[in-house]
Amino acid sequence: MDQPNPSLSGVKRVVQPSRQRLQVEGLWHRFGGNGAPWVLQEIDLQLQERELxxxxxxxxxxKTSLLRLIIGFDRPCRGRVLLDGQEVSSPTWLRPPERRNIGMVFQDDAxxxxxxxxxxxCFGMGPGRDRSRASWLLELVGLAGLEERYPHELSGGQRQRLALARALAPAPSLVxxxxxxxxxxxxxxxxxRSELPGVLxxxxxxxxxxTHDPEEALAICDRVAVLNGGHLEQCAQPRQLVEAPTTGFVASFVLQANLLPAQRVDEQTVSTPLGMLRCRSSGTAIDPIAPLQVLVRPEQLQLQADAQGPASVSCREFLGRTWLYRIQLGHLTLKLRQPLSNxxxxxQRCVVGIDPAAELLLYPQRLPLVLV
Incomplete structure (x- = not known):
């Protein structure tokens, strides 16, 4: 049975100013020749030493396409990848994966x-290497005493702990x-997931x-890079992502917030399916004639039963202390959090409103970027 490792309790990651371990610069990639759709577009990403x-x-x-470019399975169409300041991938140069000093932990433990x-x-350590690091790692991940067992004799959690120890045993530059x-x-x-930062x-x-799980990423990572349709939407610390998402997609995907289509009435007022709303700019540059959208968090919406209401409850989930509703209003689906009393x-038919005290942010609707 898999148990949490008490030796990792209280271990905290401290990320201090240091050198860049990984640099992804201006990366573009597609599979196939000219005319094939781009799967990655203008990706810039840096990882500092000791950062998760x-x-x-x-x-x-x-996400997986970017990982393949970093590890060296594919060559980028444009841009480059650097590890410890050395170029390892470009359109004309590809260092083989086995010469990149990168550890890999897969979804299925492998x-x-x-x-x-x-x-x-010990598999990746090579002949003549000191095996004491492998012994230390097995103790660190809670597998000391199980050295003679085989993978089929381990639980799922133990197998994944072993996969992590194997990836870290050669002391890679990046995992x-x-x-x-x-x-x-x-x-x-x-x-x-709670132990991973301590192990690293x-x-x-x-x-x-x-990961595709926002809760998981926000819970344990020093920074989170959000990808959407091959674009890097935002890379920031978890609190900054929650408090100041820079695009509508980040707000919608990370916060599970609602995005209402909007038309500008004046500098601070827009027309939406929920009526006229006063908003402030999210800080993202907005073209005066561009389509707009308003970010409304689930807790900012109000709900009231009304037999003649224009909306209806399409789904509800009990979350312990609140209800999570999905409300159908015409072609629009809204997510709301409500107290158990409501x-x-x-x-059931209902009407939906917005908390008058809610601070609403205005975003441009992103149009697809076309480059051939």
Whole structure:
């Protein structure tokens, strides 16, 4: 049975000004020749030494494609990748993956079933290397005493701990983690994700973790880079992402907020499906004639049952202390959080309003970037 490792309790990551471990500069990539769609567009990303950065976005946004370019499986169409200040990828140069000193933790652990725990942990260290680091890592991740077992004799959480120890054993410059907790049970996933920053801190390691779960990224990462349709929308510390999202997509995906289509009436007023609203700019440059959208957080909306109301409850979830409703208003679907006392039933008619004290932000609607 997988248990949290008490030796990691209280271990905190301290990211101090240091050299850049990874630099991704102006990266563009597509599969196929001219005319194929771009899967990554103008990606700029830096990781400092000892930093854990989350790469967050929905399925198909380019996360795995970016990982493949960093590890060296593919060559970029434009731009370059640098590790420890040395160029390892460009349109004309590709250092092989085995010469990049990068550790990799996969979604499905990818252990060697015919090798013991000990041999799996030592696999990437090469002949003649001091094996004491592997022993220390197995103790660090809570697998001391299990060295003679085989992967099929371990729990899912233990196998993923072993995969992490194996990736860290050669002391890599960078560790890439591709949704490492997605196949685990909820309790085990929570244990392992809380321990990951402590393990990397003890090893002095730099990590880039791919995830589609905003809660996971915000909980443990020093910074979070949000991808959408091949664009890097924003890269910032978790609190900054929550308090000051720079694009409508970041607000919608990370905060699960609503984006209302809007038309400008004057400098501070817009017309929306919920009526006239006063907003302030999000800080993003807005073309005077560009389509607009208003960010409304689920807790900023108000809900009242009304048999003659224009909206209806399409879904509701009990979250312990609140209800999460999805309300259908014409073609628009809204997410609302309401106190338990405001209990509406499925398909019940209602009216939706906005808290008069709510501070609403205005964003431009992003149009697709076309470059051939």
């Amino acid at each position: 950065v989350g790469l967050l976005g929905p399925s198909g946004c380019g 252990l060697f079933p015919h090798l013991s725990v000990w041999d799996n942990a 890439l983690l591709d949704e490492p907790f997605s196949n685990l049970d909820v309790e085990v996933r929570l244990h392992l 801190a003890c090893c002095g390691a730099t990590g880039l973790m791919v 209990a509406l039933t499925l398909h």
